[in-house]
Amino acid sequence: MNLSQHLPALIVVVPLFFAFVMPLLARWRKQWCVPVTLGAIIFSFVAAVKMAFQVMNTGPFSYYMGDWPPPWGIELGIDYLAAFAALTITGVGLLIIWYGSKDLLHELKAEVIGWYYTLYLLLIASMVGIVITNDIFNMFVFLEICAIAACGIISIKESRDCIEAAFKYLVLSVLGSGAFLLAVAMLYMVTGHLNFTFMAEALPEAMALYPNNLLVALALLIVGLGVKAALFPLHVWLPDAHSSAPSPSSAVLSALVIKVYAVAMIRLLYLVFPRELLGMAPVMEIILWMSSLAIIIGSMFAIVQDDIKKMLAYSSIAQIGYVFLGVGLMSESALVGGILHIFNHALMKSMLFLAAGAFIYGTGVRKLSELKGIGHTMPIPAIAFCIGAFSMVGIPITSGFISKWYLALGSLDVGRPFFMGVILISSLLNGFYYLPIVVNAFFGEPEKAVAKPKPLPKQMLVPLTILSFGVIFFGVFPSLILGIVYRAAQLLLGL
């Protein structure tokens, strides 16, 4: 038995296993919940690091569940994109739940905290599953687990806003999953395969016979995953869901969950569908315009918000637009920018939400206009927020700059400077709503609740510090992560 060769299965199964152990622990050994959860996610993180090194050294590899080779069995395919996404999910997921282990105590009732860890582990397992699976039906199953777990970590708070937001999210998620399943049916109908590789081989022939069938499938996939990824104009559920949830939930939902669907869409569009089919309908063009609108309108909505978490939620709509902009431009640099932005946005948005959570924990204030002077009384979260805000705007030496730079290069590569204009305008808009907060935080006079905040526990400060360090670090040394991203983009584009 060589454990390292089973990592692709174990990275999913270990969190899944401990998710079901958690209710038992919550009943008898409450104090073990946090260490066991952290342990399971640390295991996944180590596995993801190991897989990333393996994939960089020896190239993509796959794992056959139950020793059944495809097309009969389920195949887990670890390519550059999958390893990269798994690394992002487990790494950021670990920091968020570490922070959450203290923050949740004041946001949730004591008896449901054990269930929170169950849901969180399920969410991590399903997200990793979505990015590493090479089987479309398996992907559907993980999508559903992810949808329910994601709604669960919102509704667990039981305030009326949370319940309502979770219901709205659930209904739209189910709609999205329904569209996805119908697309799977259409694809299975004409190809007879569920494995990505085999489907990709069978599709050119099927395209000649049943082009309409495939176009419908493509449309359903884009709508289905678009709803879940909150691609404009399918984003209506996102602001309420992400702003009302407990802070760790908001962080994981904004930073990771919506990106996972983007990764799924990238894999399906680039690896499964033949390029000619994408030429038959202006799919990429539609994605481009939707994402440009998302970038502009998301930022505009964010400007008018006064609730800090709602503002961050609208900003997520704009940021997911960057990822899809990279997908739609179809050039190497743009795709690198888009994929890199998955990682960078995961870092900075989780940091911003956690910093906002820290403000709320310390002072109970959610309104931006009342957060004046927070930089004097809660310096560490305020500095983290400030770094996140600079990164959002895209100021050099922060990681947000790198991905925007590549996106802008990519739009010039394909001769469409218009989209570079979109990126520039949105950076200005981002500056409009992030910088006043930073200025107010450090140059305002603290009053009322802001003047005397509760001290923050270590478990909340350390993840924030690590994340802000990460944002700067990957802004100064982007080459560490760019290597795998470049390979991923080249593999996807078939270069």
Next chain:
Amino acid sequence: MEDVIVRYVSRFILPFVQLYGLYVVLHGHLSPGGGFSGGAVIGASMILYALSFNLAAGSKKLSHDVSSILESSGALIFAGMGLLSILLGGNFLANRAAGIPLGTPGNLFSSGSIAIITFGVGIKVASTMITLFYSLIEEEGHSHDHH
């Protein structure tokens, strides 16, 4: 709910329903049905019991706590069988490839890990049905208290 006819009829059919559910679960690897269908039948029988007698009688037979423990253990059996295959040297969930004896096809004790997994799924589904029912009904009870 004190309906004599419902009580007598359900008392009469319940053993058959449960036996049938158990049969479907245990023969999951041989015939149509399996963990989910059989588990749903068993779960439904418990729900029928709680409905036709009352909730207190139902929870005496299988309390909310026990059903949520069973729920976890059903899932753990599934994952455990998968991990066992890795311990035996195969891939995750491998059956014959990991050296688990398959037996004679058509016998009740055959098909290696599939039968055990089906059993685990049966436990999981049955207890999930019951837990869902209890959770919804208890929630309903709470909301009546409020108004």
Next chain:
Amino acid sequence: MTITEIVLRLHANSYYFFAIILFIIGFHTMLTHNNLIKKVIGMNIMDMAIFLFFVAIGYVRGGRSPILEPGVNHTFINPLPSALILTGIVVAVSVTAYALSLIIKLYKHYGTIDAEEIMRIRGGGSL
């Protein structure tokens, strides 16, 4: 295409045709009704339509369920879609249960299960 041809084609593809009609009914119910329970019912109808569509892919006219009996040779249906859809049904069950429990909670908070009523109480926004 003459009318007979259209009718014949519809007949040949009747499962798919009715699945799509059912899908539209479910979708319509889900989007237009204000009653949250009806929304959930619509959601289920929609899911069932997709399941019907998927299972119909595996159906072979005159085929039997694929249980091998020694010495007997039959045409079998393709069991894979049915097996996949069993998973889909499990998911639909859990989603329905979860949605219903959320509705109970909403009723507790708002005293109504009408989406518009809830919207009015919240003041703005949409459900």
